[in-house]
Amino acid sequence: ESTYDFKEIEAKWQSYWEDTKIFEPTLDEGKERRYVLDMFPYPSGDLHMGHAEAFAIGDVTARFWKQQGYDVLHPIGWDSFGLPAENAAIKNNTHPKEWTYKNIETQAGSFKRYGIMVDWSRRLHTSDPEYYKWTQWLFQQFYKKGLAYRKYSKVNWCPKDQTVLANEQVVNGACERCGTTVTKKDLNQWYFKITDYAQELLDDMKQLEGHWPERVLAMQKNWIGRSEGAEVRFDVEAGGGKEATDITVFTTRPDTLYGATFFVVAADSDLALEIVAEEQQQALETYREQIKALSDIERQSTEREKTGVFTGRYAINPLTGAKLPIWASDYVLSDYGTGAIMAVPAHDQRDLDFAKKFDIPVVTVVDTGEEDPAETGIATAGDGKLINSGELTGLSKAEGIARAIEIVEKAGTGEGKTIYRLRDWLLSRQRFWGTPIPVIHCEDCGEVLVPEDQLPVQLPDNLKGEDLAPKGQSPLAAASDWNTVDCPQCGKPAKRDSDTMDTFVDSSWYFLRFVSPRFDQGPFDPEAMRQWGAVDMYVGGVEHAILHLLYARFFTKVVRDLGLIEHGEPFKALMNQGQVLNQGKAMSKSLGNGVDLGEQLDRFGVDAVRTTMVFASPPEDDVDWADVSPGGAQKFLARAWRLANDVASQPGVEGASGDAKLHQLVHRTIHEATENVENGKFNVMVAKTMELVNATRKAIDSGAGAADPAVREATEAVAILLSLYAPYTAEDMWHKLGFTTPVLAAGWPEVDPAQLVDDTVTAIVQIKGKVKDRLEVSKDISEADLEKAAMESEVIQKLLEGQEIRKVIVRAPKLVNIVI
Ligand code: ANZ
Numbered sequence: 001e002s003t004y005d006f007k008e009i010e011a012k013w014q015s016y017w018e019d020t021k022i023f024e025p026t027l028d029e030g031k032e033r034r035y036v037l038d039m040f041p042y043p044s045g046d047l048h049m050g051h052a053e054a055f056a057i058g059d060v061t062a063r064f065w066k067q068q069g070y071d072v073l074h075p076i077g078w079d080s081f082g083l084p085a086e087n088a089a090i091k092n093n094t095h096p097k098e099w100t101y102k103n104i105e106t107q108a109g110s111f112k113r114y115g116i117m118v119d120w121s122r123r124l125h126t127s128d129p130e131y132y133k134w135t136q137w138l139f140q141q142f143y144k145k146g147l148a149y150r151k152y153s154k155v156n157w158c159p160k161d162q163t164v165l166a167n168e169q170v171v172n173g174a175c176e177r178c179g180t181t182v183t184k185k186d187l188n189q190w191y192f193k194i195t196d197y198a199q200e201l202l203d204d205m206k207q208l209e210g211h212w213p214e215r216v217l218a219m220q221k222n223w224i225g226r227s228e229g230a231e232v233r234f235d236v237e238a239g240g241g242k243e244a245t246d247i248t249v250f251t252t253r254p255d256t257l258y259g260a261t262f263f264v265v266a267a268d269s270d271l272a273l274e275i276v277a278e279e280q281q282q283a284l285e286t287y288r289e290q291i292k293a294l295s296d297i298e299r300q301s302t303e304r305e306k307t308g309v310f311t312g313r314y315a316i317n318p319l320t321g322a323k324l325p326i327w328a329s330d331y332v333l334s335d336y337g338t339g340a341i342m343a344v345p346a347h348d349q350r351d352l353d354f355a356k357k358f359d360i361p362v363v364t365v366v367d368t369g370e371e372d373p374a375e376t377g378i379a380t381a382g383d384g385k386l387i388n389s390g391e392l393t394g395l396s397k398a399e400g401i402a403r404a405i406e407i408v409e410k411a412g413t414g415e416g417k418t419i420y421r422l423r424d425w426l427l428s429r430q431r432f433w434g435t436p437i438p439v440i441h442c443e444d445c446g447e448v449l450v451p452e453d454q455l456p457v458q459l460p461d462n463l464k465g466e467d468l469a470p471k472g473q474s475p476l477a478a479a480s481d482w483n484t485v486d487c488p489q490c491g492k493p494a495k496r497d498s499d500t501m502d503t504f505v506d507s508s509w510y511f512l513r514f515v516s517p518r519f520d521q522g523p524f525d526p527e528a529m530r531q532w533g534a535v536d537m538y539v540g541g542v543e544h545a546i547l548h549l550l551y552a553r554f555f556t557k558v559v560r561d562l563g564l565i566e567h568g569e570p571f572k573a574l575m576n577q578g579q580v581l582n583q584g585k586a587m588s589k590s591l592g593n594g595v596d597l598g599e600q601l602d603r604f605g606v607d608a609v610r611t612t613m614v615f616a617s618p619p620e621d622d623v624d625w626a627d628v629s630p631g632g633a634q635k636f637l638a639r640a641w642r643l644a645n646d647v648a649s650q651p652g653v654e655g656a657s658g659d660a661k662l663h664q665l666v667h668r669t670i671h672e673a674t675e676n677v678e679n680g681k682f683n684v685m686v687a688k689t690m691e692l693v694n695a696t697r698k699a700i701d702s703g704a705g706a707a708d709p710a711v712r713e714a715t716e717a718v719a720i721l722l723s724l725y726a727p728y729t730a731e732d733m734w735h736k737l738g739f740t741t742p743v744l745a746a747g748w749p750e751v752d753p754a755q756l757v758d759d760t761v762t763a764i765v766q767i768k769g770k771v772k773d774r775l776e777v778s779k780d781i782s783e784a785d786l787e788k789a790a791m792e793s794e795v796i797q798k799l800l801e802g803q804e805i806r807k808v809i810v811r812a813p814k815l816v817n818i819v820i
């Protein structure tokens with residue numbers, strides 16, 4: 001009873017929290033609501049140290065808002081489609097759902113043990129038909145708006161996983177998952193038209209400034225990649241057995257038109273094949289074979305030596321009439337801008353490298369004051385005066401750009417243009433364990449949406465093991481009993497679409513589903529959505545800085561434009577937690593530096609692990625498990641817990657505020673803890689709790705004693721502070737202190753501003769001119785209060801016993817002299 005036994009304490013409270021439903025929002029009318037969300041987990045094995053950190057951090061905010069009196073929604077679910085389940089199924093000759101739901105159960109058990117304040121009644125899994133029915137429904141709404149479409153395209157193909165990868169899943173030319181070199185393949189694929197929202201995705205980042213980490217906003221901005229410039233049309237002379245034509249380029253530097261000395265088309269583009277002179281065709285085809293396996297990043301790398309082939313054709317500069325040789329090269333990308341450029345070697349490094357390699361002239365047209373690029377091999381990109389540029393000569397770079405656009409617009413050979421690096425989102429996957437695309441292909445009717453009343457299109461249950469092994473087409477394409485259906489429009493035999501959706505689709509709207517996860521009339525209940533709206537605080541790893549967050553923002557905007565919600569940004573605030581490292585490195589099997597969460601919990605207890613995670617550093621910094629001390633955290637919690645144990649055995653004194661110094665410290669601690677949590681300095685908030693625990697212990701042992709009202713006040717405050725990150729200890733203390741409701745129902749203590757006044761002075765209390773006591777008082781104390789404080793002093797009261805007071809002289813704030 002009087003020693004801190006975390007195992008005993010943990011065993012006591014989990015079911016209590018479930019019974020009292022204290023983790024669930026009350027949905028009371030008129031109560032202000034807050035929505036806290038942690039990025040939902042993927043069910044790979046059991047929880048690990050990374051989960052433990054992220055969820056400990058997310059829970060601080062959720063519990064803090066709860067204590068502050070908000071009605072808090074803090075749900076949990078699983079992102080439960082995906083490749084690992086399928087691979088496990090192939091290996092174990094099972095259906096992917098077995099591995100998936102078994103792991104989910106394991107993780108759910110661990111989360112419950114971990115004491116996260118989540119509303120378990122709202123739990124969802126994206127692989128449940130009740131969930132993916134609405135993923136399919138949303139896909140169909142996108143389709144009807146022209147925001148989901150299919151096109152033939154060269155896609156990134158992982159030869160090992162036998163599936164298509166989005167650009168963002170290709171890292172340095174290799175598959176993000178398995179590291180195999182990615183190749184290109186021509187396939188008919190589904191896309192979401194996220195490019196329609198490029199500008200809005202940029203503009204709305206203003207709302208997020210100050211609430212999202214700056215670097216995340218910078219990464220998103222960069223990814224969207226807005227470029228302002230012009231499109232300019234160049235005539236192409238007839239030659240090499242081909243007729244005259246024209247090619248449009250995109251340039252951010254129309255001011256440098258006079259410096260264009262050659263022309264480049266993307267070697268892998270159809271355009272290159274169309275224009276190439278007959279005598280150069282073979283050379284081009286050989287070159288195209290060579291570059292096939294290269295990723296975009298390799299192609300654009302400034303390190304790599306430039307390569308290319310002359311096409312045998314010439315373009316005419318619309319301003320100068322000069323004849324520019326047209327080359328084909330891999331440093332120009334076929335899917336950016338128009339897939340063709342005018343090359344200005346003096347002012348673009350890639351062009352200069354190419355010009356040097358193939359002996360093409362370099363003409364400087366902007367005098368930046370730097371040395372001549374033709375000599376140095378270093379292109380100059382800065383501002384300066386235009387030279388050798390006809391009617392543009394003498395202008396600055398900005399003036400030149402504006403003027404050149406005017407000229408080409410007037411001549412009808414070009415126009416000002418803004419383009420984006422952002423590509424449409426390739427969402428189809430040739431895999432089994434994902435949301436089936438709810439479309440039927442009919443020879444006569446083309447693409448036909450599966451009628452709404454037939455949703456969800458469910459995955460078949462009868463495929464397992466080898467049936468799921470990648471064979472270049474989706475296992476669903478091979479399952480003819482599943483994919484053969486009647487066309488909903490004409491009734492003829494037709495085929496279901498056999499692709500499934502990228503799992504990023506599932507996670508692009510789950511935060512909307514949580515407001516009413518059992519609703520069966522739509523993706524969410526409009527009334528519940530009106531009440532909860534956007535997520536107030538979203539917590540998760542910075543690895544999701546681009547894709548997941550961009551996709552979720554895009555989905556939210558489309559759902560708003562469908563008239564289903566009012567808000568256009570899903571996450572009002574974002575917190576990126578750091579990683580948990582060991583010995584300065586990410587934990588990994590190969591390094592052998594993994595730390596098992598379950599073992600840590602067994603050894604130190606849930607609260608000690610959670611406290612360590614929160615205390616180690618500010619939330620966004622990494623935690624090195626080799627540098628922290630869960631044992632120390634456990635001692636701190638035991639110390640805190642013993643306060644309640646000591647106070648509990650005391651009768652308690654009513655009325656007076658007790659030990660003034662401790663009373664003041666309580667209020668200062670709460671005040672500072674509030675600011676620390678609000679500013680995301682959770683670690684400092686823990687340090688403040690530690691100071692309060694130490695001061696309270698001191699007051700018990702060598703001062704006021706455990707019965708002092710300030711000691712009780714301090715101990716209650718400690719329990720409430722601990723309720724943000726050490727839930728079991730906090731709950732146990734709270735009940736020891738005599739309360740019969742959960743500590744999360746305590747409410748955040750109110751701070752008495754008078755206790756925050758900084759300047760106190762030491763007042764001297766004299767009897768007949770001799771110093772008998774000293775009091776810590778506010779420097780603004782009134783004469784009457786100072787006299788009262790002096791008379792209430794225990795020392796003085798003893799000395800005055802039986803004496804007749806003749807006169808009291810008070811000089812606030814420093815002196816009281818009692819004459820007897
Ligand atoms: C002439 C020029 C002169 C250019 C100069 C730059 C500097 P951002 O800012 O990234 O949008 N470009 C256009 N399309 C391309 C493609 N498909 N692949 C590779 N490069 C391409 O870059 C725009 C500039 O990159 C364009 O402006 C074009 O080169 C090149 F002193 O045109 B510039």
Ligand code: ZN
Binds near residue numbers: 442444487489490491
């Ligand atoms: Zn049909």
